[in-house]
Amino acid sequence: MTTFARGAEAYEHYMGRWSERLVAPFASAAGIEAGARALDVGCGPGALTAELVARLGAAMVSAVEPNPGFLAAARAHQPDVDIREALADDLPFEDNEFDAALAQLVVHFMPDPVAGLREMARVTRSGGVVAACVWDYPGGRGPLGPFWDAARALDPAVEDESGLPGVRDGHLVALLAAAGLIDVVQSEITVSREYPTFEAWWQPFTLGMGPGGVYVAGLDEGRTVALRERCRSLLPGGPFALEATAWAARGVVR
Numbered sequence: 001m002t003t004f005a006r007g008a009e010a011y012e013h014y015m016g017r018w019s020e021r022l023v024a025p026f027a028s029a030a031g032i033e034a035g036a037r038a039l040d041v042g043c044g045p046g047a048l049t050a051e052l053v054a055r056l057g058a059a060m061v062s063a064v065e066p067n068p069g070f071l072a073a074a075r076a077h078q079p080d081v082d083i084r085e086a087l088a089d090d091l092p093f094e095d096n097e098f099d100a101a102l103a104q105l106v107v108h109f110m111p112d113p114v115a116g117l118r119e120m121a122r123v124t125r126s127g128g129v130v131a132a133c134v135w136d137y138p139g140g141r142g143p144l145g146p147f148w149d150a151a152r153a154l155d156p157a158v159e160d161e162s163g164l165p166g167v168r169d170g171h172l173v174a175l176l177a178a179a180g181l182i183d184v185v186q187s188e189i190t191v192s193r194e195y196p197t198f199e200a201w202w203q204p205f206t207l208g209m210g211p212g213g214v215y216v217a218g219l220d221e222g223r224t225v226a227l228r229e230r231c232r233s234l235l236p237g238g239p240f241a242l243e244a245t246a247w248a249a250r251g252v253v254r
Contacts, residue, residue, distance in 0.1 A: 008073035030131035042106030046074035088116035181251025
């Protein structure tokens, strides 16, 4: 996940405050209940990990994260949780260790999503759950929708996030099924976030974080200003709220 190399603090401004709003409904969609042992795959700074700890207790939660900055932040936030440095397709756990394995906003950045989901299934017991969620980018319902709308208006050839794995309707289901999961079902999660000003919305894109930030970092000053002002024209100037919708899917391990 090289587009997230700026670290946990920049991620918090760019996407973290959105991901925090997903954790409770995603954990519920995955069917997480007291007594389960759960794994958070690609935990980032630890938003979902914290939700799992609140539901299950630290002793029942493990997590993995490949980004050293995110890993350090997650460990600082959850010192009693077993959090290891690892990729989704090479999990440092034995077969059948967990009742559930979850990946929030991760599948679309996996080099091989099917391999990653298959590895999540390997460490989950038979009858356990593997679940994932990703933003609906092709439907324009992700949190960065206005940004990519503006970017496409100025540069029709721009590569946005709508072609990433799992982000279109039904594709998470297909990926989970290809990884060997059964009884796969899809749902939608819609969350919202408030912004005090347009500038508060725009500033995270200047941090070089994620695909949007990387795109802005590659623009010259004139094109950056044009993009910013195009975005401004699409959004209110004063306090406003945006909604975003994620696809969520869960499957059962054979």
